[in-house]
Amino acid sequence: MKPEPLALDIEAARGASALFDRAIFILATPETGAERLLRALGSLPGVAAAPVPTHLFSQGIGRLLDHWRLDPGPAALSGLADAQDFLLAVRLLADAPLAALAEAQGAEWAVEYSPGHPAHAEEIAGLYPDARLVHVVRDGRQVAARLCSPVYKRAPRYAARLWIDDQRAVSDLEHDHLFVVRIEDLLAEPEGLLEELVKALGIEVSSVAAAAEALGRLGDLPDVRPGRAGAIVDTVAYDLLARFDYPEGGIGASSRAAAWAEMLAASTAGVAGRLATETGPRAVGRARSWIAERRGGDG
Known part of the structure; x- marks a missing residue:
């Protein structure tokens, strides 16, 4: 407690x-x-x-x-x-x-x-x-x-x-x-x-x-490709991104797939417990949505 x-x-x-x-x-x-x-x-x-x-x-x-x-x-x-x-x-x-x-x-x-x-x-x-x-x-x-x-x-x-x-x-x-x-x-x-x-x-x-x-x-801070880590943030913490007015998007399909693969592998190893609790059913919904989009695109 x-x-x-x-x-x-x-x-x-x-x-x-x-x-x-x-x-x-x-x-x-x-x-x-x-x-x-x-x-x-x-x-x-x-x-x-x-x-x-x-x-x-x-x-x-x-x-x-x-x-x-x-x-x-x-x-x-x-x-x-x-x-x-x-x-x-x-x-x-x-x-x-x-x-x-x-x-x-x-x-x-x-x-x-x-x-x-x-x-x-x-x-x-x-x-x-x-x-x-x-x-x-x-x-x-x-x-x-x-x-x-x-x-x-x-x-x-x-x-x-x-x-x-x-x-x-x-x-x-x-x-x-x-x-x-x-x-x-x-x-x-x-x-x-x-x-x-x-x-x-x-x-x-x-x-x-x-x-x-x-x-x-000093100019703007340089941007980098979000990659797998950025995709995890986009998936798990989209509520935080929205709270601070950051738009959705900018994550490639391969990065998103790699992010889900890492999160799933980590959770089976008992490493990503906290990420799992942060994600909850909303992220599961997003995963289903993403899978549906991919299947639709493949069709």
Whole structure:
């Protein structure tokens, strides 16, 4: 059973945190292009951007919170301290590197992006009820295809699953300051959308023109063939693609057939359990539809 989410009292954070109301976490799957937004925000006056991923939650804070939630008994962390006292101490620990970054640059705001943080979105939201969370989205078929490159060495089903899991984790959040940005839209209209985002975040700057110009000079993110990984996303997570206004299509028949072959083979080996539960009867319907289309075409 999933443990209850931990939520720091916002008033406790207000009185103790050096970054209260001044932290920005960018949540995005690798190969989304979130680094571009990080650099754009970091170029604004009063904003310090972490030069490298902090991995605060994926390699540190997350483990502390796991021990608190999962270790029962009086000798465990949960038996040694009050929940709010513990959460505030963890918050101040998480604040430390970001507050030091902001102080070193004389900035009010600190923004960071770590690729593994979408999996810890609930923990970030619970520990930072006052922070700004920016969910950067890119077409999952493109992201999954790129995650199969030699750099990542992911099998297509695992590349697809990472994008799917990340989007569901962030989309399910309940947070007062959660913003969603499609990277394709930001790159197509950098000044207008960056200005809207900066205003929504509460960052006070006279102009975003220079940051937007630098963002625009980078151009569009290069597309690759969706391949098998993209076909898995298109099949399993078409509801997510629709939620973020990505159109259907663009998947070749051979890629779709290979995707189904991989998913079926993986499920018989017990590997694709989570993909199977995500797919459900809707994807079965899509499989039947695709098979019917193929038979019709063959006839």
